Amino acid sequence: MSHSARIFCNECGREQQHKVAASHDSFNAEGEVEITRTAELLECGGCGYTILRRKVHFSEFQYQPGDLDPDPEYIPGQKLRQEPVWLVSLSTNMREAFSETIRALNYDMPYLAAVGVRTVLDMVLVSKVGDYGRFETKLRKLEKNCHVTSSERERLNVLAEVGNAAAHRGFRADIGDLGIMIDILERIVQKLHVDPEKDKELSDHAKRIGAGVPPRP
């Protein structure tokens, strides 16, 4: 049995060496075939975060129980994409919709991820320009009000189109492309919802700090 493994750590956000902190085997049989189920507690060498790895071994396999299972199950699964740290500063609805969209991406659910991107984008549009019917109209109004540039509007229009196609025409977007779509969405949410709040916070601090500076003689 291997006592360490190099696997992805959700907390560190990268591959790390993990040690097998505990292991348990259970056995049963179906006819001539013996089945060994192994549960291992893996501890990250970088941060100490623990996950469960489950393996199944049938006596017909060439390799030994507990080793080299080609398809072990990890609980929780790998979070390929991390949530941005500023997500907590968004409204509850937008935060939950964004978080669910990232989860859909991480669980390889392209239809749900595409619809999620469109849903978050719609929330952004409604919050900035009101509910003006069609997506295209809202996007044009967003540009007219100088919230986005023309090239940003064109990018956002693609997100809306992919979301529509997934919801209404059974379009299954490439999972890598969905990662890029979430990059685009993150940039716009940060620009329109996160940065203005941060700017205001820093301005308030600057005023407070400035008020405490002694005047020149």
Ligand SMILES: [Zn+2]
């Ligand atoms: Zn870690």
